[in-house]
Amino acid sequence: LAKTTQPISMDSYEGQEVNITCSHNNIATNDYITWYQQFPSQGPRFIIQGYKTKVTNEVASLFIPADRKSSTLSLPRVSLSDTAVYYCLVGEGNDMRFGAGTRLTVKP
Amino acid sequence: GAVVSQHPSRVICKSGTSVKIECRSLDFQATTMFWYRQFPKQSLMLMATSNEGSKATYEQGVEKDKFLINHASLTLSTLTVTSAHPEDSSFYICSVVRGGNTIYFGEGSWLTVV
Numbered sequence: 001l002a003k004t005t006q007p008i009s010m011d012s013y014e015g016q017e018v019n020i021t022c023s024h025n026n027i028a029t030n031d032y033i034t035w036y037q038q039f040p041s042q043g044p045r046f047i048i049q050g051y052k053t054k055v056t057n058e059v060a061s062l063f064i065p066a067d068r069k070s071s072t073l074s075l076p077r078v079s080l081s082d083t084a085v086y087y088c089l090v091g092e093g094n095d096m097r098f099g100a101g102t103r104l105t106v107k108p
Numbered sequence: 109g110a111v112v113s114q115h116p117s118r119v120i121c122k123s124g125t126s127v128k129i130e131c132r133s134l135d136f137q138a139t140t141m142f143w144y145r146q147f148p149k150q151s152l153m154l155m156a157t158s159n160e161g162s163k164a165t166y167e168q169g170v171e172k173d174k175f176l177i178n179h180a181s182l183t184l185s186t187l188t189v190t191s192a193h194p195e196d197s198s199f200y201i202c203s204v205v206r207g208g209n210t211i212y213f214g215e216g217s218w219l220t221v222v
Contacts, residue, residue, distance in 0.1 A: 032209040043114075043201045043213030044152070087151070089211070096211060098144075098152040 004088045004099040011105050018075045020102050022088030025069045033064060033071045034096070036087045044087060048073065078106045110134055112204055114214035121221055126190045129217045131158075131202030137182035138204040142211075143175075146199040158185040158202075192221040 005023040012018045024033070032051055036044035048055055050062040050071070061074040075082060087101040113132045121127045131141055139160045144152040156177055157165040164177035174196075176188040189196050201216045 034210065036211075036213075041199065041216065041218065043112075043203070043216045044211075046210060046212065049210060092209060097154060100151050 004090055006086075006088055006099060006102045008100060009103040009105070011107060012078055013107050014079055015077050018078050018082075018104060018106075020073045020075075020086055020088075020104070021070055022073070022090075022099075023070045024088070024090045027068050027090050028092075030092050031090050032092070033062065033068075034089045035060070035062065035071075035073045036089065038085045038087065038101070047086075075104075078104075080106050080108060082106050110215075111136075111206065111212035112202060112214040114200075114202055114217050116217060117215060118218045119220070121192055121219070123193055123221055124191055126188055127192055127219060128186050128188045129200055129202075129219070131185045131187070131214055133183045133204050136204075136206060138185075138206075139182060140205065141179060141185040142203045142205075143177060143185075143187050144201045144203065146201060146216075148199075152201060155187075160185075189219065192219070194221045197221045 034049040035047040037047050038044040048060045048062045050064050052064050055062045063072040083106045085101040085103050089096045115130045119127055141158040143155045145155050146152045154167050155170045158177045158179040160179045160182055166172045174190055179185040197220050199216050199218055203211045203213045205211055
């Protein structure tokens with residue numbers, strides 16, 4: 001079971017790019033890397049998923065180096081509404097556990 | 109659109125009573141659903157895996173007789189907190205896995221035991 005390590009918290013300002021890195025040194029060959037966003041009193045929301053290299057969608061990019069022992073979620077031009085907790089999950093479908101997550105605070 | 113729906117979103121019950129939370133998979137059949145518990149400012153903790161047509165698998169430290177899980181159909185799993193106590197007050201979230209590796213979560217249910 002791949003354990004993940006993320007910064008506990010990060011602060012940013014509106015309009016900036018935010019990069020959140022997750023370490024997962026014992027990632028297994030079949031494991032995918034998935035990032036979720038959670039607002040207070042809501043269930044986590046899927047942001048992006050990748051296996052290797054770079055993945056981009058309409059809200060974020062995910063950078064995964066060749067050794068896959070870490071990954072970086074990149075949020076372009078954050079707004080106040082991006083203030084949330086971000087979780088990095090590593091594993092296969094039915095075997096994903098949550099780490100502590102990163103509490104991102106976006107300031108005006 | 110939403111993939112998973114939970115009900116109720118908020119519930120208050122008296123200490124000693126039981127309360128049921130429903131989790132529905134909206135547009136596909138889920139043989140497996142997951143139940144999490146989350147205390148304020150903490151991460152999600154996996155409580156159990158709900159298996160359609162068979163017994164749920166509970167994580168270590170989770171009392172199976174207190175948190176009854178029923179997965180009677182491919183679209184519905186229920187979590188019943190029996191003989192609830194104030195310390196059971198928490199945010200309960202269910203999820204399903206779709207496409208092999210992507211988890212979709214319900215909106216969550218706030219339980220307050222008074």
